Amino acid sequence: MDFITSTAILPLLFGCLGIFGLFRLLQWVRGKAYLRNAVVVITGATSGLGRECAKVFYAVGAKLVLCGRNGEALEELIRELTASHATKVQTHKPYMVTFDLTDPGAIVAAAAEILQCFGCVDILVNNAGISYRGAIVDTTVDVDKRVMETNYFGPIALTKALLPSMIKRRQGHIVAISSIQGKISIPFRSAYAASKHATQAFFDCLRAEMEQYEIEVTVISPGYIHTNLSVNAITADGSRYGVTDKTTVQGRSPVEVAQDVLAAVGKKKKDVILADVLPSLAVYLRTLAPGLFFSLMASRARKERKSKNV
Numbered sequence: 523m524d525f526i527t528s529t530a531i532l533p534l535l536f537g538c539l540g541i542f543g544l545f546r547l548l549q550w551v552r553g554k555a556y557l558r559n560a561v562v563v564i565t566g567a568t569s570g571l572g573r574e575c576a577k578v579f580y581a582v583g584a585k586l587v588l589c590g591r592n593g594e595a596l597e598e599l600i601r602e603l604t605a606s607h608a609t610k611v612q613t614h615k616p617y618m619v620t621f622d623l624t625d626p627g628a629i630v631a632a633a634a635e636i637l638q639c640f641g642c643v644d645i646l647v648n649n650a651g652i653s654y655r656g657a658i659v660d661t662t663v664d665v666d667k668r669v670m671e672t673n674y675f676g677p678i679a680l681t682k683a684l685l686p687s688m689i690k691r692r693q694g695h696i697v698a699i700s701s702i703q704g705k706i707s708i709p710f711r712s713a714y715a716a717s718k719h720a721t722q723a724f725f726d727c728l729r730a731e732m733e734q735y736e737i738e739v740t741v742i743s744p745g746y747i748h749t750n751l752s753v754n755a756i757t758a759d760g761s762r763y764g765v766t767d768k769t770t771v772q773g774r775s776p777v778e779v780a781q782d783v784l785a786a787v788g789k790k791k792k793d794v795i796l797a798d799v800l801p802s803l804a805v806y807l808r809t810l811a812p813g814l815f816f817s818l819m820a821s822r823a824r825k826e827r828k829s830k831n832v
């Protein structure tokens with residue numbers, strides 16, 4: 523046995539590890555080359571994950587178009603990016619476009635401005651979004667619409683405005699930052715979970731339809747991230763939630779998640795879950811044992827109602 527181990531298994535093992543390592547290295551080099559000088563549009567770049575994505579894409583030499591509603595925050599980010607010299611590759615001063623994703627006219631104008639300025643878009647990262655907290659019975663349909671407009675109709679409108687130029691070039695990559703709540707629905711998040719399920723469905727359809735043009739579609743579904751998402755969430759009556767939940771505080775750092783987003787885009791992944799074990803398992807449970815999953819969610823709703831005395 524010792525003889526077999528030393529003469530056959532170990533060299534085979536090291537050989538496999540070597541090939542795997544080489545494969546990973548090649549993947550990494552190809553990913554970096556794919557992103558260098560690429561025109562990358564990032565929505566929701568003023569804060570949280572979008573801001574950190576801006577930093578990692580900038581550092582690999584992408585030509586950034588940073589989008590958001592707050593022009594001052596975008597200017598500050600551009601100042602911060604251009605002031606840092608911590609990268610070996612040639613970087614490009616980002617361009618900024620301010621618009622609200624709930625305004626269809628502004629989206630069309632923003633897309634036209636970007637195309638006029640850069641001639642094309644290589645990668646669109648649909649990151650901007652808002653969350654929601656509330657019971658369905660208390661929530662006005664206006665609130666449902668606001669969440670859908672920001673998280674679903676806005677991103678798909680921007681995607682549609684940029685797609686024709688990608689199709690013409692037979693080149694492009696659309697990224698949707700969804701959520702684990704695009705795969706499973708948890709109580710008191712109806713509008714948010716619905717908007718993320720719609721996102722998942724739309725971009726899955728898009729991926730299939732765009733294959734003939736060699737346009738890539740990546741849907742990324744993160745678990746909790748420590749950002750302003752919860753504090754900026756809207757409630758049943760449309761007011762701001764204003765609280766940073768414990769789950770948000772305990773979430774992953776947006777710096778790390780942005781690195782995972784960069785890697786997923788560089789590898790042209792189609793569908794990525796960036797969550798801890800329990801939420802990831804919950805996705806499988808929802809498919810394999812839906813009855814059990816629904817009981818767990820009902821119990822979660824009972825507990826939450828009790829803790830809030832509603």
Ligand SMILES: NC(=O)C1=CN([C@@H]2O[C@H](COP(=O)(O)OP(=O)(O)OC[C@H]3O[C@@H](n4cnc5c(N)ncnc54)[C@H](OP(=O)(O)O)[C@@H]3O)[C@@H](O)[C@H]2O)C=CC1
Nearest residue numbers: 566568569570571591622623650651701746747749750751
């Ligand atoms: N944080 C988390 O736990 C998770 C987040 N996600 C997703 O990640 C994405 C980024 O969120 P995150 O960074 O966490 O949250 P933040 O609240 O920190 O960032 C949200 C971004 O979206 C922008 N935005 C919101 N509404 C609009 C609008 N109407 N028009 C244009 N831009 C808008 C905000 O810009 P402005 O400055 O204009 O408000 C801001 O830049 C979202 O899609 C979210 O659903 C997914 C899973 C988990």
Ligand SMILES: CCCCCCCCCCCCCCCC(=O)OCC(=O)COP(=O)(O)O
Nearest residue numbers: 653701702703744745746752800801803804807
């Ligand atoms: C085989 C055993 C399986 C055990 C499964 C147990 C089920 C556990 C349920 C876990 C639910 C996880 C919910 C995760 C939600 C999440 O990560 O959402 C990300 C967000 O988008 C956060 O937004 P929010 O506004 O809700 O903070």
